[in-house]
Amino acid sequence: MFEPATSRPHLPDLERQVMELWEAEGTFQQSLALREGAPRFVFYEGPPTANGRPGTHHVLARAFKDVVGRYRTMKGFFVERKAGWDTHGLPVELEIEKKLGISGKQQIEEFGIERFNELCRQSVYQYVDAWTEFSKRMAFWLDFDNAYWTLSSDYIQSVWWALKTMWERGLVYKGFRVAPYCPRCMTPLSSHELAQGWQDDTPDPSVYVRFRLKDDPGTSLLAWTTTPWTLPGNVALAVDADIDYVKVRQGEEHLILAEARLGVLDGDFEVVERLKGRQLEGLDYEPLYTYLPPEGRAWYVVTADFVSIEEGTGVVHTAAAYGADDLRLCQEKGIPIRHTVDLRGRFLPAVEKFAGLPVKEADPLIVEDLRKRGLLYKSGQIRHTYPFCWRCKTALLYYALDSWYIRTTELKRELVANNAATNWVPAHVKTGRMGDWLENNVDWAFSRSRYWGTPLPFWVCDACGAQRCVASAEELGLPADADLHRPYIDEVKLPCDACGAEMTRVSEVLDAWFDSGSMPFAQRGYPRLGKAEFDASFPADFIAEAMDQTRGWFYSLLAVSTILFGLNSYRNVICLGLVVDPKGQKQSKSRGNVLDPTFLFENFGSDALRWFFYTSAPVGENYRTSEHELREVVRQFLLTLWNVYSFFVTYANIDGFEPSREPALPLSERSALDRWLLSRLSHLVETVDGSLDRYDVNGAARPVQAFVEDLSNWYVRRSRRRYWKSESDADKLSAYQTLYEALVTVSRLLAPFTPFLAEALHRNLFNGQSVHLVDYPAADPAARDAALETEMSQAREAVVHGLAARDRARLKVRQPLPAVTVTREFQPELANMIRDELNVKEVRTGEEFALDTTITDELRLEGLARELVRLVQEQRKRSGLNIEDRIVLYHQARGDWSRMLDRFGGYVAAETLAVELRAERPEDLEGVTVGDELWIGLRRAS
RNA sequence: GGGCCGCUAGCUCAACUGGCAGAGCGCCGUGCUGAUAACGCGGAGGUAGGUGGUUCGAGUCCACCGCGGCCCA
CATH class of the missing domain: 3.40.50.620 (HUPs)
Structure with a gap:
């Protein structure tokens, strides 16, 4: 006997029960122990x-x-x-x-x-x-x-x-890195944090500055910046080697800028010379400020690959410590790097004119200073997207900090x-x-000047600066x-x-990505x-x-x-890919479109969510996830499977089917429908196994869904009568054995995907054995029958055509018809299937598909018989009778109904499990009336 | 600005190497039902994001463009 299976399972409850079972039995540990060695x-x-x-x-x-x-x-x-x-x-x-x-x-x-x-x-x-x-x-x-x-x-x-x-391989070094930095929190921010703080439409100064050539003070390079506070830190100007530049005369002076950017000039000008960027390389210019003289060559024109002609002048002001490109360029060119701003975002004392001022407050003063000194070409304001500290809303600075690096570029x-x-x-x-x-790839900056992390194991000598790694x-x-x-x-x-002096650990901790x-x-x-x-x-x-x-x-x-x-x-x-909402938007708290997994688990179950992920989108794509989608998974797949299982358990118990009692019937003794299913199953096993082996989870899961649909809507639908009939013959055994094998195999195939549901099915079907402790199914090549699969799909196609023809002729399926003509020969069992599905008396073979819609009197009465059967079944159900209960059927019939009962009473009785038909109407029996010619009522037979 | 992915029915998604555009959901109609939170049949619904190209033939291959997403700068 199998445990009775409800036809209305509550999957989340079921999952919790299985989970507790696993906990109690240590099923996971058993699954590991099973494979030890x-x-x-x-x-x-x-x-x-x-x-x-x-x-x-x-x-x-x-x-x-x-x-x-x-x-x-x-x-x-x-x-x-x-x-x-x-x-x-x-x-x-x-x-x-x-x-x-x-x-x-x-x-x-x-x-x-x-x-x-x-x-x-x-x-x-x-x-x-x-x-x-x-x-x-x-x-x-x-x-x-x-x-x-x-x-x-x-x-x-x-x-x-x-x-x-x-370290010992010389791959670790200390260097400078520009990071988005919050001067108030005094910490660099991670890219993740940075992403949260961008704000559109932020006003900033937009200034055009003259850099006078050392050898020709009447000629200036014209540069553009939105961060005047970086100008005291200027060390170089960058141009693109291949861009066209021009020297123009405007009034008394000459200006150099990219030809494509001439539009930024105010007023008339005259081009006096054109030249490529590389011809400017090496020109020295007068620094704007000389508070912190660099130790080495600076204040000259260099070529760079990041110069844009989309904005600015094509001449890029370079402040070594306040831009990622700037810093990289200076490191490449050997231009010395010195800070003009401290870690609190204020000018250092050495920058006398602006000493102690927060940089953003200094911006207007610097612009004014340049104006007074005749170095400002023009100034205005722009609005752009700028990052702010997501916690304290302070404008972030790009700021070069000491950082430790691994030379990953060497291993590229x-x-x-x-x-x-x-x-x-x-x-x-x-x-x-x-x-x-x-x-x-760039070198991996792995240090963080923070607290909660793996401490860097680097010690530095207080006296001689020697370094050691532990x-x-x-x-x-x-x-x-x-x-x-x-x-x-x-x-x-x-x-x-x-030197024997004391060494102190460097203060940083490690990037957590290095940990993982x-x-x-x-x-x-x-x-x-x-x-x-x-x-x-x-x-x-x-x-x-x-x-x-x-x-x-x-x-x-x-x-x-x-x-x-x-x-x-x-x-x-x-x-x-990402889990996104139904509109394709990333889930976020601020959008309020976050799906709480606990909510989904409690409403649909985790198997449903898992199955959704395995089937709904190709791996790597985003998952448009909603309650509606999960409801579909439950309804269409999980419950469909469950109901096949529940159907099997119900009838197997009624018939006392015990899987192990009889040896498996050979294929040759099974019906075509059974052989068809087993052939499909064999292909399915091969597909699922092969796909999982290739990590193709979609390719494994989707066919299971298609199989379960066929199992439910064709195999079981076509087989129902075989389980109902009262005699226990070989065909019935074949039906049970086949459905049983399909269910056990599917539950094993599904074990990795929907572990809870698969476990519930398998334990009941297979002596309480956990599905997670058995071997994955192996395909049975002997069960393959491609010709039969083809024939079956053609038979199903014929049924589709027939039903459509009935629909066009407005003929109910209940009404039997004489014949259908199909275009190929079907083996008898499949032909019978077509006959049944289309409710025709005969399946013929001919040139083209045709449905004979002649209704004889005999056929008409038979249609009524089927009508009556359906009425009785409805009554049985309504009266709360069990499926196997026998009844006595009472009737009062006149006209065609009466003629029908004379002719088809036996058929009606057999179909409705009526042990007796009585042409009487007991006073105490309610029953139903159909039109004015028929009354029926029923009682359970004692 | 760069890289990658996507764009097919109202929605979610399919379609082996180029070969008759499909399913589910939703909608309308209808049938069937001891068949379940069902199922069947029919219908409406498609300029396959756009433009070019290759080909006997393009949703599929190529180029460019547009839109969306992710990542980087």
Whole structure:
């Protein structure tokens, strides 16, 4: 016996029950134990930032991680699934700042780094709990008990080892980097933060400035800027080597600018000379300000590749420390770099005229100063998009800061090669987004002047400046499990090997992307610990994350492992699109279009959401997600499957069908319909298995949906009578065995996709056995019958034609007709199917399709018989009778109805399980009247 | 400004290498039902974003343009 299956399941409840069952039985652990010692399939979990609650987009990546892990396990591999938590970084710090109501480094330090970092740690733990619960609810099987944490001392020391390895290879250096910087919070901002702070239509000065040539003060280069405050820091002017420039005379003076930009000049002018940008290269000019004389050559014209003729003058004012292009250019040309502005965004004392002034306040004063000195050509105002600090609304400055770098540009060729050797799904990311990113690789700035992160293991001698990189706690004289975070680590001093003086740690912490990029070895504590595990689990066979990780984890994994091990740390990667709202808009709190995963789980179930992600859009595309879409998944797929299952269980129990009692009938003894289904099933198994093997999840999932539709709307629809009939013959057994095999196989095929539903079905169908502990189905080639599949689809086509013809002739299907003519010969069973579906007496073969619509008296009465059967069935249902209950049918009939009963009474009785037809109308029986010629009523037969 | 992806019915999406434009939802009509949160048939609904090109033949290949999304500058 099977457990009775309701025809109206509540999927979220069902899921929770299965989840509890897994917890109680340790099914996940069993699935791992089952494959212990088997070949490994290596999966790496990209650690979510333990900050913020999981959203619907997190279900997406986790659904794809899970489907592959489960599939490979069922294919016989040992798939370790070590959870991981990315615990460091600015997001965590910002959360604590918000909680404390403070902002910026100064206030953090006043609060105390020790207490601050302790709060960060606590916050992380709290979020990890929420993430664990969420992951379990969506059936994402992960080993949470053995999770790796980027904040652990073992992890940190692995990361230090990686840094030291790079350090020893000369790949680490300290340099200058321009970052968006908030002078009030005194911190550079990450690109993520920057993205939140752009404001349109921001007014800024627009000034055109004369730079007088040293050898010819009557001639000036004309440059344009919207940040006058950077002018005291001017060190060079940049031109494009190939652009056409002109020298024009205007009044007493000569001006040089791009020919394409002549429109910026006021008044008449006369072109006196044309020349290419490269002819200007090397010209010296008079500096605007000389407060901070550069130590080396400056104040001359250089060529650059970023000069635009879309705006400005084609002559670009270059202030080394206040623009990314500017800084790179100066570094390339060897032009010295000096700050004129301090970390609070105020002019340094050396810039006497503006000393101490916040730069934005100095803007008008500088413009006025230049005007007085005759260096201002003209000034005005423009409106453009400008970034502001998303927290305090202060205008951001682009500001060069000390930063530590890894020379990834030196490894560019290897990075590109290792990426090329990686299988990307979808394929275009390899050469597209990722390849493009790698081609434009810049050295990795990995330091952050913050607090909650892996501290940089670099010590510098206070006396001689010697530097040292450390790779373990032991080297510092600390126990291996010491807390290695700030501020404790800051207190550790080392003796200088060179001069014996004291060495102090540099104050920065590490970019959290370096942490997560180190997980292949750091999750084991390698190389201090876990050497064997690391060797057995590197590189990964598979990872999956969203597209935005091309610049995040996909890159940091690639870069770190390319440097350390010479190869990429993943062989196959699924790269997913965004979860967006029905209009294609990114979900965001401010738009109010965020779908809460918990809400979706509770209303539709996590299987529904997972299935939606596997089927609704190609991998890499965005998912337009809405309640409506999920309702469709439930209704059309999950419940359709469930109802086939429920149908099977109901009748199997009535008939006492026990799958293991009888040997499987050979194919030759099964009906064509059964052989058709088994052939379809065999193809399905091959398709699903093959597609999953290629990481083509769409290609695997969509055919299952099509199969279930056929199963429900053709196979079961056509087979119903075979289960109902009272005799237990070979055909009935064949029907049960076939449907049973299809259901068991489909539940196994679906196990990786919809783990809850598949489990519920399989456990009931298969002796309580978990579907996640069995092997993935293998296709049975013997079941293939392509000719039969073709014949069946042609038979179905004939039915479609016939029904359309009936519709045109306005003839109900209930009304039997003499014949249909079809254009090919069908084997008898299929011909019968056509006959049934079209309710015709005969299927003939002929040149073209035709429906004979002649209705004889006999046929008309038979139509009435079917009418009556339907009425009785409706009454049975309404009276709450069980499907197998027998009845006594009472009737009062006149005219055609009476003639019909004489002729077809036996048929009516058989169809309605009536043991007796009685031509009487008991007083106490309600019944129904049809027109004025028929009354019927029924009672359960005793 | 650059890169990548997308643009097919009102909506969400299909269509192996170029070969008769489809499904689901929604709408209208109709049929069937011990068949479920159903199902069947018919209908309305398409300039395949646009323009050119290659080809016997283009939704599919090429070029350019437009719109949307993501990323970078």
